Amino acid sequence: MGSGTSVARYAHITLGKAGSQWVRDVLSDPDIFSLQKGLRLIPPFRGGEYGIAEFAKEPPGTFASPIFHVRYDGWKHFAAPEDRCITVLRDPRDSIVSWAFSLAYSHVTEEHVRIIRPTLLALDLRGKLEIAMYTFWESSAAQRSWAGKPETESELVLRYEEIVRDQRAAFRRMLDFYGWSVPEEVLLRVIDRLSFETRSGRKRGEKQEFSHYRNGVAGDWKNYFDRDLAQRFEEACPSLLVDLGYETSDRWWEACPERLDILSGGALDADGNAGELAQKCEILERQVKELTEAFDDAAHLAERLLGGHA
Numbered sequence: 001m002g003s004g005t006s007v008a009r010y011a012h013i014t015l016g017k018a019g020s021q022w023v024r025d026v027l028s029d030p031d032i033f034s035l036q037k038g039l040r041l042i043p044p045f046r047g048g049e050y051g052i053a054e055f056a057k058e059p060p061g062t063f064a065s066p067i068f069h070v071r072y073d074g075w076k077h078f079a080a081p082e083d084r085c086i087t088v089l090r091d092p093r094d095s096i097v098s099w100a101f102s103l104a105y106s107h108v109t110e111e112h113v114r115i116i117r118p119t120l121l122a123l124d125l126r127g128k129l130e131i132a133m134y135t136f137w138e139s140s141a142a143q144r145s146w147a148g149k150p151e152t153e154s155e156l157v158l159r160y161e162e163i164v165r166d167q168r169a170a171f172r173r174m175l176d177f178y179g180w181s182v183p184e185e186v187l188l189r190v191i192d193r194l195s196f197e198t199r200s201g202r203k204r205g206e207k208q209e210f211s212h213y214r215n216g217v218a219g220d221w222k223n224y225f226d227r228d229l230a231q232r233f234e235e236a237c238p239s240l241l242v243d244l245g246y247e248t249s250d251r252w253w254e255a256c257p258e259r260l261d262i263l264s265g266g267a268l269d270a271d272g273n274a275g276e277l278a279q280k281c282e283i284l285e286r287q288v289k290e291l292t293e294a295f296d297d298a299a300h301l302a303e304r305l306l307g308g309h310a
Contacts, residue, residue: 012065019088090160093221100132
Protein backbone atom coordinates (compact mmCIF):
# COMPACT_ATOMS: atom_id res chain seq x y z
CA MET A 1 0.00 0.00 0.00
CA GLY A 2 0.99 3.58 -0.50
CA SER A 3 2.72 5.64 2.15
CA GLY A 4 -0.50 7.52 2.94
CA THR A 5 -2.50 4.39 3.82
CA SER A 6 -2.32 4.89 7.58
CA VAL A 7 -4.18 8.20 7.38
CA ALA A 8 -6.15 7.89 4.13
CA ARG A 9 -9.76 6.87 3.69
CA TYR A 10 -10.97 5.30 0.46
CA ALA A 11 -14.33 5.92 -1.22
CA HIS A 12 -16.02 4.39 -4.23
CA ILE A 13 -18.60 6.92 -5.49
CA THR A 14 -21.12 6.08 -8.18
CA LEU A 15 -24.73 6.20 -9.34
CA GLY A 16 -27.26 3.41 -9.56
CA LYS A 17 -26.79 0.88 -12.37
CA ALA A 18 -23.16 1.79 -13.04
CA GLY A 19 -21.64 -1.52 -11.97
CA SER A 20 -21.67 -0.49 -8.32
CA GLN A 21 -21.96 -4.01 -6.86
CA TRP A 22 -19.43 -5.42 -9.31
CA VAL A 23 -16.77 -2.80 -8.53
CA ARG A 24 -17.41 -3.13 -4.81
CA ASP A 25 -17.19 -6.93 -4.92
CA VAL A 26 -13.87 -6.90 -6.77
CA LEU A 27 -12.20 -4.26 -4.59
CA SER A 28 -13.47 -5.80 -1.35
CA ASP A 29 -12.89 -9.42 -2.31
CA PRO A 30 -11.06 -11.18 0.56
CA ASP A 31 -8.19 -12.19 -1.72
CA ILE A 32 -7.56 -8.49 -2.42
CA PHE A 33 -8.73 -6.80 0.74
CA SER A 34 -6.88 -9.11 3.12
CA LEU A 35 -3.60 -7.92 1.59
CA GLN A 36 -4.29 -4.33 2.64
CA LYS A 37 -3.22 -4.37 6.27
CA GLY A 38 -5.02 -2.00 8.60
CA LEU A 39 -8.03 -1.36 6.36
CA ARG A 40 -11.63 -1.76 7.47
CA LEU A 41 -14.58 -2.26 5.15
CA ILE A 42 -17.89 -0.45 5.50
CA PRO A 43 -20.61 -2.91 4.41
CA PRO A 44 -23.11 -1.70 1.82
CA PHE A 45 -26.18 0.04 3.16
CA ARG A 46 -29.64 -0.52 1.77
CA GLY A 47 -31.57 2.28 0.13
CA GLY A 48 -28.66 4.71 -0.14
CA GLU A 49 -28.65 5.37 3.60
CA TYR A 50 -24.89 5.84 3.74
CA GLY A 51 -23.68 9.12 2.30
CA ILE A 52 -20.61 11.29 2.07
CA ALA A 53 -21.38 12.95 5.43
CA GLU A 54 -21.22 9.52 7.10
CA PHE A 55 -17.99 8.71 5.29
CA ALA A 56 -16.45 11.92 6.64
CA LYS A 57 -16.95 10.62 10.19
CA GLU A 58 -15.08 7.36 9.58
CA PRO A 59 -11.61 6.78 11.02
CA PRO A 60 -8.48 6.58 8.85
CA GLY A 61 -8.06 3.31 6.99
CA THR A 62 -11.75 3.00 6.03
CA PHE A 63 -12.95 1.76 2.65
CA ALA A 64 -16.59 2.59 1.83
CA SER A 65 -18.26 1.21 -1.31
CA PRO A 66 -20.52 2.18 -2.90
CA ILE A 67 -21.56 5.70 -1.93
CA PHE A 68 -24.35 6.91 -4.20
CA HIS A 69 -25.24 10.28 -5.74
CA VAL A 70 -22.39 12.39 -4.37
CA ARG A 71 -21.73 15.69 -6.11
CA TYR A 72 -18.15 16.73 -6.77
CA ASP A 73 -18.46 19.79 -4.53
CA GLY A 74 -19.89 17.57 -1.79
CA TRP A 75 -16.85 15.34 -1.99
CA LYS A 76 -14.49 18.31 -1.85
CA HIS A 77 -16.34 19.71 1.15
CA PHE A 78 -16.24 16.55 3.27
CA ALA A 79 -13.01 14.87 2.16
CA ALA A 80 -9.79 15.21 4.13
CA PRO A 81 -6.63 16.00 2.14
CA GLU A 82 -5.44 12.39 2.37
CA ASP A 83 -8.74 10.82 1.28
CA ARG A 84 -9.08 9.22 -2.14
CA CYS A 85 -12.17 8.48 -4.19
CA ILE A 86 -12.87 6.57 -7.36
CA THR A 87 -16.01 7.77 -9.14
CA VAL A 88 -17.62 5.53 -11.76
CA LEU A 89 -19.97 7.11 -14.31
CA ARG A 90 -22.06 5.46 -17.01
CA ASP A 91 -23.99 6.51 -20.08
CA PRO A 92 -27.24 7.69 -18.46
CA ARG A 93 -29.32 6.06 -21.18
CA ASP A 94 -27.90 2.62 -20.40
CA SER A 95 -28.43 3.27 -16.69
CA ILE A 96 -32.07 4.14 -17.37
CA VAL A 97 -32.71 0.97 -19.38
CA SER A 98 -30.99 -1.18 -16.76
CA TRP A 99 -32.90 0.52 -13.95
CA ALA A 100 -36.25 0.01 -15.69
CA PHE A 101 -35.74 -3.74 -15.96
CA SER A 102 -34.25 -4.00 -12.47
CA LEU A 103 -37.15 -2.21 -10.81
CA ALA A 104 -39.73 -4.24 -12.68
CA TYR A 105 -38.17 -7.68 -12.59
CA SER A 106 -34.87 -8.34 -10.89
CA HIS A 107 -33.79 -5.78 -8.32
CA VAL A 108 -33.13 -6.90 -4.77
CA THR A 109 -36.42 -6.71 -2.93
CA GLU A 110 -36.01 -3.54 -0.94
CA GLU A 111 -39.12 -2.03 0.60
CA HIS A 112 -39.31 1.01 -1.67
CA VAL A 113 -39.02 -1.21 -4.76
CA ARG A 114 -41.89 -3.38 -3.55
CA ILE A 115 -44.09 -0.26 -3.40
CA ILE A 116 -43.84 0.44 -7.11
CA ARG A 117 -43.15 -2.97 -8.65
CA PRO A 118 -46.79 -4.03 -9.28
CA THR A 119 -47.46 -0.68 -10.95
CA LEU A 120 -44.36 -1.02 -13.12
CA LEU A 121 -45.34 -4.51 -14.19
CA ALA A 122 -48.70 -3.16 -15.36
CA LEU A 123 -47.02 -0.55 -17.58
CA ASP A 124 -45.75 -1.18 -21.08
CA LEU A 125 -42.03 -0.86 -21.65
CA ARG A 126 -42.32 2.81 -22.59
CA GLY A 127 -43.99 3.50 -19.26
CA LYS A 128 -41.30 1.58 -17.38
CA LEU A 129 -38.59 3.62 -19.11
CA GLU A 130 -40.40 6.87 -18.35
CA ILE A 131 -40.46 6.02 -14.63
CA ALA A 132 -36.79 5.08 -14.71
CA MET A 133 -35.96 8.25 -16.62
CA TYR A 134 -37.68 10.40 -14.01
CA THR A 135 -35.85 8.55 -11.23
CA PHE A 136 -32.54 9.20 -12.97
CA TRP A 137 -33.34 12.89 -13.46
CA GLU A 138 -33.31 13.39 -9.70
CA SER A 139 -29.65 12.36 -9.53
CA SER A 140 -28.43 13.72 -12.88
CA ALA A 141 -26.89 16.81 -11.24
CA ALA A 142 -24.52 14.59 -9.28
CA GLN A 143 -23.30 12.86 -12.43
CA ARG A 144 -22.94 16.15 -14.30
CA SER A 145 -20.80 17.58 -11.49
CA TRP A 146 -18.06 15.00 -12.20
CA ALA A 147 -17.97 15.61 -15.96
CA GLY A 148 -14.51 16.43 -17.25
CA LYS A 149 -12.82 16.26 -13.86
CA PRO A 150 -9.12 15.32 -14.30
CA GLU A 151 -7.33 12.68 -12.28
CA THR A 152 -5.65 14.08 -9.17
CA GLU A 153 -4.04 12.53 -6.11
CA SER A 154 -7.50 12.53 -4.52
CA GLU A 155 -9.92 11.78 -7.36
CA LEU A 156 -10.09 9.30 -10.21
CA VAL A 157 -13.11 9.36 -12.53
CA LEU A 158 -13.74 6.27 -14.66
CA ARG A 159 -16.45 5.25 -17.07
CA TYR A 160 -18.29 1.98 -16.66
CA GLU A 161 -17.72 1.43 -20.37
CA GLU A 162 -13.93 1.44 -20.05
CA ILE A 163 -14.10 -1.01 -17.14
CA VAL A 164 -16.17 -3.41 -19.26
CA ARG A 165 -13.83 -2.95 -22.23
CA ASP A 166 -10.63 -3.87 -20.34
CA GLN A 167 -11.34 -5.18 -16.86
CA ARG A 168 -7.77 -6.01 -15.96
CA ALA A 169 -6.43 -2.58 -16.94
CA ALA A 170 -9.31 -0.73 -15.24
CA PHE A 171 -9.13 -2.58 -11.93
CA ARG A 172 -5.34 -2.36 -11.94
CA ARG A 173 -5.67 1.37 -12.38
CA MET A 174 -8.06 1.55 -9.42
CA LEU A 175 -5.74 -0.46 -7.18
CA ASP A 176 -2.72 1.61 -8.16
CA PHE A 177 -4.66 4.82 -7.51
CA TYR A 178 -5.56 3.65 -4.02
CA GLY A 179 -1.99 2.49 -3.50
CA TRP A 180 -3.05 -1.09 -2.82
CA SER A 181 -0.51 -3.79 -3.63
CA VAL A 182 -2.09 -6.83 -5.32
CA PRO A 183 -0.21 -9.49 -7.34
CA GLU A 184 -1.34 -9.80 -10.93
CA GLU A 185 -2.39 -13.43 -10.58
CA VAL A 186 -4.62 -12.55 -7.62
CA LEU A 187 -6.30 -9.72 -9.51
CA LEU A 188 -6.94 -11.89 -12.57
CA ARG A 189 -8.38 -14.68 -10.43
CA VAL A 190 -10.79 -12.33 -8.65
CA ILE A 191 -11.86 -10.66 -11.91
CA ASP A 192 -12.60 -14.04 -13.46
CA ARG A 193 -14.53 -15.29 -10.43
CA LEU A 194 -16.69 -12.15 -10.31
CA SER A 195 -17.11 -11.67 -14.06
CA PHE A 196 -20.46 -11.32 -15.82
CA GLU A 197 -19.86 -14.62 -17.57
CA THR A 198 -19.17 -16.54 -14.34
CA ARG A 199 -22.02 -15.02 -12.37
CA SER A 200 -24.68 -15.14 -15.07
CA GLY A 201 -23.59 -18.22 -16.98
CA ARG A 202 -23.93 -16.22 -20.20
CA LYS A 203 -21.68 -14.26 -22.52
CA ARG A 204 -21.92 -10.47 -22.46
CA GLY A 205 -24.69 -9.37 -24.80
CA GLU A 206 -26.80 -12.49 -24.22
CA LYS A 207 -29.84 -10.95 -22.56
CA GLN A 208 -31.97 -12.32 -19.78
CA GLU A 209 -34.44 -9.58 -18.87
CA PHE A 210 -35.41 -11.20 -15.55
CA SER A 211 -31.83 -11.50 -14.30
CA HIS A 212 -29.97 -8.99 -12.17
CA TYR A 213 -27.09 -9.67 -14.58
CA ARG A 214 -29.27 -8.75 -17.55
CA ASN A 215 -26.96 -7.89 -20.45
CA GLY A 216 -23.47 -6.72 -19.48
CA VAL A 217 -22.73 -4.57 -22.54
CA ALA A 218 -22.61 -0.85 -23.27
CA GLY A 219 -24.89 0.87 -25.79
CA ASP A 220 -27.96 -1.28 -25.19
CA TRP A 221 -30.05 1.91 -24.89
CA LYS A 222 -30.17 2.10 -28.69
CA ASN A 223 -32.60 -0.82 -28.65
CA TYR A 224 -35.07 1.04 -26.43
CA PHE A 225 -34.88 4.81 -27.04
CA ASP A 226 -37.11 6.02 -29.84
CA ARG A 227 -37.00 9.64 -30.96
CA ASP A 228 -39.73 10.73 -28.56
CA LEU A 229 -38.08 9.26 -25.45
CA ALA A 230 -34.67 10.52 -26.54
CA GLN A 231 -35.88 14.06 -27.14
CA ARG A 232 -37.69 14.21 -23.81
CA PHE A 233 -34.56 12.99 -22.03
CA GLU A 234 -32.45 15.67 -23.69
CA GLU A 235 -34.97 18.34 -22.75
CA ALA A 236 -35.01 17.16 -19.11
CA CYS A 237 -31.20 16.88 -18.87
CA PRO A 238 -29.96 19.45 -21.41
CA SER A 239 -26.40 18.89 -22.67
CA LEU A 240 -25.73 16.22 -20.05
CA LEU A 241 -24.60 13.64 -22.62
CA VAL A 242 -22.33 16.20 -24.31
CA ASP A 243 -20.86 17.26 -20.97
CA LEU A 244 -20.15 13.62 -20.10
CA GLY A 245 -18.59 12.95 -23.49
CA TYR A 246 -21.16 10.46 -24.73
CA GLU A 247 -22.44 12.72 -27.52
CA THR A 248 -21.01 15.57 -29.56
CA SER A 249 -24.31 17.38 -30.21
CA ASP A 250 -27.44 18.15 -28.21
CA ARG A 251 -29.46 16.98 -31.20
CA TRP A 252 -28.28 13.39 -30.95
CA TRP A 253 -31.91 12.31 -30.48
CA GLU A 254 -32.68 13.06 -34.11
CA ALA A 255 -30.74 9.94 -35.14
CA CYS A 256 -32.97 7.68 -33.02
CA PRO A 257 -35.68 5.68 -34.79
CA GLU A 258 -39.07 7.33 -34.96
CA ARG A 259 -40.80 4.19 -33.76
CA LEU A 260 -39.80 1.06 -31.81
CA ASP A 261 -42.51 -1.57 -31.55
CA ILE A 262 -40.88 -3.12 -28.51
CA LEU A 263 -41.89 -0.12 -26.41
CA SER A 264 -45.62 -0.93 -26.65
CA GLY A 265 -45.22 -4.40 -25.17
CA GLY A 266 -44.41 -5.75 -21.74
CA ALA A 267 -47.56 -4.71 -19.85
CA LEU A 268 -49.50 -7.08 -17.61
CA ASP A 269 -53.18 -6.91 -16.76
CA ALA A 270 -53.80 -4.77 -13.69
CA ASP A 271 -56.31 -7.26 -12.23
CA GLY A 272 -53.91 -8.82 -9.75
CA ASN A 273 -51.64 -10.66 -12.15
CA ALA A 274 -49.02 -7.95 -11.85
CA GLY A 275 -48.95 -8.20 -8.09
CA GLU A 276 -48.77 -11.98 -8.25
CA LEU A 277 -45.86 -11.86 -10.68
CA ALA A 278 -44.14 -9.26 -8.52
CA GLN A 279 -44.25 -11.67 -5.58
CA LYS A 280 -42.90 -14.49 -7.74
CA CYS A 281 -40.11 -12.21 -8.97
CA GLU A 282 -39.18 -11.43 -5.38
CA ILE A 283 -39.06 -15.12 -4.43
CA LEU A 284 -36.97 -15.99 -7.48
CA GLU A 285 -34.65 -13.04 -6.83
CA ARG A 286 -34.00 -14.23 -3.28
CA GLN A 287 -33.35 -17.77 -4.49
CA VAL A 288 -30.99 -16.63 -7.25
CA LYS A 289 -29.14 -14.33 -4.84
CA GLU A 290 -28.73 -17.14 -2.30
CA LEU A 291 -27.53 -19.59 -4.97
CA THR A 292 -25.10 -17.05 -6.41
CA GLU A 293 -23.65 -16.31 -2.99
CA ALA A 294 -23.34 -20.03 -2.23
CA PHE A 295 -21.59 -20.62 -5.55
CA ASP A 296 -19.19 -17.74 -4.95
CA ASP A 297 -18.39 -19.02 -1.46
CA ALA A 298 -17.81 -22.55 -2.75
CA ALA A 299 -15.57 -21.33 -5.59
CA HIS A 300 -13.60 -19.15 -3.22
CA LEU A 301 -13.11 -22.01 -0.77
CA ALA A 302 -12.02 -24.36 -3.56
CA GLU A 303 -9.44 -21.84 -4.74
CA ARG A 304 -8.02 -21.51 -1.24
CA LEU A 305 -7.87 -25.28 -0.75
CA LEU A 306 -6.25 -25.87 -4.12
CA GLY A 307 -3.81 -23.06 -3.46
CA GLY A 308 -2.83 -24.58 -0.16
CA HIS A 309 -1.95 -27.89 -1.82
CA ALA A 310 -0.07 -26.31 -4.72
